[in-house]
Amino acid sequence: MKSVKKIIAALSAATMVSACAGVVASAAEAVNAVNVSYSTVAETFTAADGTVVPAGATAVTLSIENNTGFSASDITLSATADLLDTDGLVTATNGSAYGNATVSAAQNGSKVVITSASLDDSKNDGTLVTFYTTSDAEVTVEDASFESVKNNEISCYTSQQYDxxxxxxxxxxxxxNSKDAAIMLSAYNIAEADGSLLTTANGKALMVSIAKMNPAKYKLDSAKKVEAADGNKDGRIMNCDDVNYSDVKQLLNYAAATGAGLTYDVAGWHYGEYVGYVK
Known part of the structure; x- marks a missing residue:
């Protein structure tokens, strides 16, 4: 099994591509229909993660039609060739339908998993994301889920029932998964709006000690859920550009990597681990 040693999100780049070569998957009347199209990169450019995408490479673009609105998404693809990546994460460019969402994507053999989270529901039709390959590739959408996450709608198995x-x-x-990342973004945004974020050397943070005093204020059901949001156990919940400190980005990276069947192996991060025991 491949191991993801370091995962760095690459979510914005100015691309120059030739005219679309044709849509190969379409369901115009379906709700949240995901389409796949191909085009050719006209000029070499460097993506946000440092990957050089050469002229002549194939750009694989996913778009959405009849978007009902979502703040969390999970898409599974089948690809017949390797997509360009850096350190285990597929190089990607956000489109208008994802907008400012945080997006992670990982590939394991033919399986590609894309996961995203945003603060507000996106209701735009259009491009979700574009990937790149230097080989002939056929990409098929195997599964797609788009959800509007309301933070007060939690499972009946709340953490108060367990230790x-x-x-x-x-x-x-x-x-x-992506729903948890959307909930974390909301908690962070609430703290930002009321001025309770602490400025640190690595960016602004919601301190776990502060959030645990009033979890409901941050739309979390208990102090345990505040602790669960702190992926590297540094006492801070962060949403920043530096993936080494961003709990939101690392959570999505974990979801994409493990969803694709990869081992999440990033030192200091503990997503997916159990703490405590069942009563």
């Missing part, structure tokens, strides 16, 4: 929690699981479904 354990899963690091990264903020809605008590014993999974760590």
């Amino acid at each position: 354990f929690y899963v690091i990264g699981d903020l809605n008590s479904d014993e999974q760590v």
